[in-house]
Amino acid sequence: MLAALAPWVAGSAMVNFMGHYDAAAGGARRGYEPATYERLARIKRAYDPANLFRFNHNIAPAG
Numbered sequence: 001m002l003a004a005l006a007p008w009v010a011g012s013a014m015v016n017f018m019g020h021y022d023a024a025a026g027g028a029r030r031g032y033e034p035a036t037y038e039r040l041a042r043i044k045r046a047y048d049p050a051n052l053f054r055f056n057h058n059i060a061p062a063g
Contacts, residue, residue, distance in 0.1 A: 018057050028057035038062065 015031035029037050041062035044051070049061050 015057060028059050031057065 015028070018027070018031060032040065037059065040059045044059050045061035045063055051058070051061055054060075
């Protein structure tokens with residue numbers, strides 16, 4: 001069914017509509033511009049360096 005939508009794919013994903021397949025390591029990266037993702041990873045490093053909040057579309061701490 002998703003193959004029928006292929007002509008309209010923009011190459012990124014909307015975070016609110018990501019599925020379980022996007023929960024894999026690095027899957028959340030598709031939902032953000034590269035600079036935004038890196039900024040979020042730096043914030044994650046500052047506030048959650050042990051990556052305790054990882055059971056979602058995880059953004060791993062930078063570094």
